[in-house]
Amino acid sequence: MASVTIHRDEETPLVTADESPIQIQQPPKSHTRDVHILSLAFLLIFLAYGAAQNLQSTLNTEEDLGTTSLGILYLSFTFFSVFASLVVRILGSKNALIIGTSGYWLYVAANLKPNWYTLVPASVYLGFCASIIWVGQGTYLTSTARSHAIDNNLHEGAVIGDFNGEFWGVYALHQFIGNLITFALLSDGQGGSTKGTTLLFVVFLFVMTFGAILMGFLHKRSGNSKEGYKDSEADAGESKSLKSLCKSLTSALSDVKMLLIIPLIAYSGLQQAFVWAEFTKYVVTPAIGVSGVGIAMASYGAFDGICSLAAGRLTSGLTSITSIVSFGAFAQAVVLILLLLNFSISSGFLGTLYILFLAGLLGVGDGVLMTQLNALLGMLFKHDMEGAFAQLKIWQSATIAIVFFLAPYISFQAVIIIMLVLLCLSYCSFLWLALKVGNASSPSTSE
Structure with missing residues (x-):
């Protein structure tokens, strides 16, 4: 319907020619501009937070402060994700993004003086901020697209x-x-010194501040209202009520499509926690040392980014998503099977290359899952994007929290077996969804 209106505008008399180009050309520029700003802002914020998270198990080792704070963080993330859709509807996706950055900033700042009285409260608050920033991100990006x-x-x-x-x-x-x-910044033997870590976190805070400022340049988006799903004031009021929140959660969990996606969502959280907590500890460090963790994670991030860009370009509907997810699942399965068989290469350069290869394959799998899950939710749940993306973060963060708390009590081999089983189950569930939606010729996938 909207595209017909655009064509009529293009064919209007020349009297309106001065206004027509502005009305037609400006919005597309602002849409792509907002995606560039959103992407860069998240990069600046999370390059600091991600590195700080990776350092928790090595810097804050007293009474397991680092890993415990991460477990608390993801428990808080899980709890607040239940209410995140309501908060984002009230605040609006842009305001949710801006407020959400404050939690990441405070968490990194707490690492300047890490103790139970700074890091734990910062972790709880970050759980709330993470829930609204990610629901806001999914809603904002999908409505922009x-x-x-x-x-x-x-x-x-x-x-x-x-x-x-x-x-x-x-x-x-x-x-x-x-x-x-x-x-x-932590080379030359400064990794354990107060001076070295202080400089690192100060630099991170500066970078994050710039990322938070960038958020302010985003255009406001009205989420579903642009599509006409919530045009009336009565509907808007209902969308902000706790009654509507409960209805949204129960309807999501009673939706067969969502139930079939949840296992894959849970696996995506499990594989991320595996990389952060298990892969670096039991695979990278024994093979190439603590100094090699940064290089391995850099390889993981590089392949993750390249694969995300490629997967996004290839996505056009449910058929392409099914093919891309299949490729990502295969890449993850290869790594898990190699680790389960305890296959390794002990020689120097080849051994390092092999570890980087495994990290790269894990990055490929993560890039596929994150792009395709977000695209799939955006296509299938147009009427309740906030609720759909809240479900994404509820199940991801819950799985991550479980890994951080239970990993010390489970052997590495047991973790791999659990991952392989969940990967197989979640992939079969996803294929069932693809078959079900494909047979139904859903408008969500045909548009």
Whole structure:
């Protein structure tokens, strides 16, 4: 309907020629501009937070303060994700993004003087901020893509995939850049010194401040209202009520499509926690030492970013998403099977190359899952984007929290077996979803 209106505007008499180009050309520029700003802002914020998170288990070792604070963080993340859709609807996606950055800033600042009285409260607050910033991100990016598709008469699924590919591709570079900064500032034996870590976190705070400022330059988005789903004031009021929140959560969990996606969402959180907590500890460090963790994570981030960009470009609908997810699942399975078989290469350069290869494959899998899950939710749940992206973060953060708390009590081999089983189950569930939606010829995938 919107595309017809655009064509009529293009065919109006020359009397309105002065206004017509502005009305037609400006929105597309602002849409792509907002994606660039959003991607860069997240890169700056998370290159600092990601590196700080990677250092928790090595810097804050007294009474396991670092790992415990991360477990608390993701428990808080899980709890607040239940209410995140309501908060984002009240605040608006842009305001949620801006407020969400404050939690990451305070968490990194707490690392300047890490103790139970600074890091734990910062972790709890970050859990709240993380829940609204990620629901806000998914809602903002999807509504931006949908507006761009309508204004330019483009295929909606392709634009959603393209925008997600750019965002996740740029975002994934935070591991690469953040770890390089960490390596540069903590080299020369300063890794355990107060002076070295203080300088590192001060630099991170400066970078994050610039990222937070960038958020302010985003255009406001009205989420679903642009699509006409919540046009009346009565509907808007209902969307902000706790009753509506409960209804949204129960409807999401009673939706067969969501139930079939949840296992893959849970696995995506599990594989991220595996990389942060298990892979670096039991695979990278024994093979190439503590100094090699930064290089391995940089390889992980680089392949994650490249794969995200490529996967986003190739996404056009459910068929392409199914093929891309299959490729990502295969890449993850290869790594898990090699680790389960305890296959290794002991020689110097080849051994390092092999570890970087495994890290790269894990990055490929993560890039595929993050781009395709976000694109899929945006396509299938147009009427409740906030609720859909809240479900994404609820299940991801819950899985990550479980890993941080239980990993010390479970053997590395047991973790790999659990991951392989969940990967197989989640992939089968996803294929069932693809078959079900494909047979139903859902408008969500055909638009």
